[in-house]
Amino acid sequence: xxxxxxxxxxKEDFIPLEPGKVKMYVCGPTVxxxxxxxxxxxxxxxxxxxxxxxxxxxxxxxxSNFTDVDDKIIKKAVEExxxxxxxxxxxxxxxxxxxxxxxxxxxxxxxLATEEICGMLDMIGDLIEKGYAYxxxxxxxxxxxxxxxxxxxxxxxxxxxxxxxxxSLLVSGEHQKEDSLDFVLWKPKKDGEPYxxxxxxxxxxxxxxxxxxxxKKYLGEQIDIxxxxxxxxxxxxxxxxxxxxxxxxxxxxxxxxxxxxxxxxNKKMSKSLGNFFTVRDIAEKYDLQILRFFMLSAHYRSQxxxxxxxxxxxxxxxxxxxxxxxxxxxxxxxxxxxxxTESEGEMLVEANSFVTKFEEAMEDDFxxxxxxxxxxxxVKYTNTQADSKKSKEFLQELLNKIKxxxxxxxxxxxxxxxxxxxxxxxxxxxxxxxxxxRNFQRADEIRDxxxxxxxxxxxxxxxxxxxxx
RNA sequence: GGCGCGGUAGCCAAGUGGUAAGGCCCCGGUCUGCAACACCGUCAUCACCGGUUCAAAUCCGGUCCGCGCCUCCA
Numbered sequence: 130x131x132x133x134x135x136x137x138x139x140k141e142d143f144i145p146l147e148p149g150k151v152k153m154y155v156c157g158p159t160v161x162x163x164x165x166x167x168x169x170x171x172x173x174x175x176x177x178x179x180x181x182x183x184x185x186x187x188x189x190x191x192x193s194n195f196t197d198v199d200d201k202i203i204k205k206a207v208e209e210x211x212x213x214x215x216x217x218x219x220x221x222x223x224x225x226x227x228x229x230x231x232x233x234x235x236x237x238x239x240x241l242a243t244e245e246i247c248g249m250l251d252m253i254g255d256l257i258e259k260g261y262a263y264x265x266x267x268x269x270x271x272x273x274x275x276x277x278x279x280x281x282x283x284x285x286x287x288x289x290x291x292x293x294x295x296x297s298l299l300v301s302g303e304h305q306k307e308d309s310l311d312f313v314l315w316k317p318k319k320d321g322e323p324y325x326x327x328x329x330x331x332x333x334x335x336x337x338x339x340x341x342x343x344x345k346k347y348l349g350e351q352i353d354i355x356x357x358x359x360x361x362x363x364x365x366x367x368x369x370x371x372x373x374x375x376x377x378x379x380x381x382x383x384x385x386x387x388x389x390x391x392x393x394x395n396k397k398m399s400k401s402l403g404n405f406f407t408v409r410d411i412a413e414k415y416d417l418q419i420l421r422f423f424m425l426s427a428h429y430r431s432q433x434x435x436x437x438x439x440x441x442x443x444x445x446x447x448x449x450x451x452x453x454x455x456x457x458x459x460x461x462x463x464x465x466x467x468x469x470t471e472s473e474g475e476m477l478v479e480a481n482s483f484v485t486k487f488e489e490a491m492e493d494d495f496x497x498x499x500x501x502x503x504x505x506x507x508v509k510y511t512n513t514q515a516d517s518k519k520s521k522e523f524l525q526e527l528l529n530k531i532k533x534x535x536x537x538x539x540x541x542x543x544x545x546x547x548x549x550x551x552x553x554x555x556x557x558x559x560x561x562x563x564x565x566x567r568n569f570q571r572a573d574e575i576r577d578x579x580x581x582x583x584x585x586x587x588x589x590x591x592x593x594x595x596x597x598x
Numbered sequence: 599g600g601c602g603c604g605g606u607a608g609c610c611a612a613g614u615g616g617u618a619a620g621g622c623c624c625c626g627g628u629c630u631g632c633a634a635c636a637c638c639g640u641c642a643u644c645a646c647c648g649g650u651u652c653a654a655a656u657c658c659g660g661u662c663c664g665c666g667c668c669u670c671c672a
Binding site for chain 1: 601610612619620630665666668
């Protein structure tokens, strides 16, 4: 299994610190609103990474936080006149609903920043003691960036460029820093803000320290994979490395994975451009499985563009897989042969080549676009070979293969048993009778009537099938 | 200014040395009362220029175009 490592800018063989086990930390969202579709990309991508690893028999300890203390949360709380925790709790619940709809597995652990303050105070104290951090007059604690010799190794920046290039960005209140590159570990509260007591001042943590602390607490001082959106490379992940490695004295994460951004109609998504979509917005128009399929149709490290046209194309592609699965289930019920024949055995060997292709794609830095193409080839093979004369065992094997591969991608391809309203059932029966009598006008009327109710009929060789539009 | 990424068919997207996967959309056909589904078939020489090589979309140099990050946006 190869993983592209931002740290080394190379694809590397994945070797877990502990054989058979994976410690993985994925930076989660700040919960001040419903999550947007950009937030969904890392969730889907890294959930797929996790699923593939589990498929390969690795035990994945997957930790993903919710940042529940932050300026934006406080701002929203002030606007609504409620406690910050009301806002964060609300959006954590909503986020979990969206994740479930996207078929993103819950993390092994979803820690909250506000519940890990003690650990943060410990780590900050430790950093001060070791000379990596200092408290300013007003109680703000800063990390002494230049004291960490390897600072910049992840984002491949050198400190002098950073300082020189950003001198103009120095803002007021920064004068108390020893160096403009220093970043905040702990900051004083302002009026009306939530705060915690600390040796330096009543205040709250900086953003970066929480991930260092939660990662350490739930996964240990050294982890296998740390992941997130590419915008987090600098400064967030760079700062995490500085904090963790300075405090723990050992390499923090072996592999750093970053997904590229999702654009909307070729522009960066932003509220001011009016092209901002929450996952909930998309759910009104599409089954979220289609969004997941769409996200996996490109490599996670390439920029992906979102548009209604592309979602419609994704819908059609995704349904091609569903149709094949439905057909297999139908044939399975029709088949009267139980045992696999020799020629069917040979066909399964051929079908297996698509499974191999799928795995090879995933082994190569999780090339989901290529992996999906392997599923399509398997689907094509299935559509060509499967018919009601084949044995149940053969059909079941094909069905299993498709389901297993789709499940690695987190795609649900089996519609849940839907219950027909009795009047719909009755209409379908009436239409069949009309067709028998070659009263096609009546048959079409009924079909249109059902279509108006969102029921699409298909007269296949195997009988009448229906689905919701 | 610094660092980095990308330009492959109408659209999306794999492929990083040996004569272009897959999906969507068109078009022709089979099946079908029709439609839908499915199947068969058709559809590109890989931004441009030059170089290396027996051989390049794939390596090197240049040009044009698009994009990202550079202190809290996934």
